[in-house]
Amino acid sequence: MPVKVIEGLPAIDELRADNIFVMDNERAKNQNIRPLNLLVVNLMPRKLITERQILRLLSNTPLQINVDFLFMASHEFKNTKQSHLDSFYKSFSEIKDDYYDGLIITGAPVEQLEFEEVDYWSEFLEIVKWSKSHVYSSLHICWGAQAALYARYEVTKENLPQKLCGIYKSSVEQPKNPLFRGFDDSFYYP
16 A cells, blocks of 8 residues: 655655555545554654655555654754755644654664753653654654653663674563553563
8 A cells, every 4th residue: 555755755766666655645635545644753864765764664554654754853964955854854843733643753873872962852852742642652763762761661771882683582571561561471572
């Protein structure tokens, strides 16, 4: 099924070349389907690459998805042109009254900084707080997951001398904790 995006987004041509169904607003209006509304907070420096990766994954669903991209207004971007952000992204002030079915917050290459040292930390906290009442379900990726655990549950991170990778088996120790809602007694995680 299609991913609905703003017409002119640079990722569209590459997605279509990969045989991924992307539609613009005009075509979507003619379908009698209630789409899912998804907000993507793209914290990655190379935004166009991340857009393509996320849209490619979202296209594998039978649902129509409206995707809005959000940028941190409190941060100055070095790797993405302001004209791209102005054309295809929204600021938090533009969407704060909206409701979404889903929220994805990506990672960012700031894992060596303390959370409070990240220049958009206050804005990140505002989005996380807002999401509790305006978003049905959230997915946080990489640093976005670490930051959300810290913001929501005060789970601190531990810096390691090198990157730790793998898939690990774990068990739910506190099944009443809302963080584990829907989890099996044991589960695997990256």
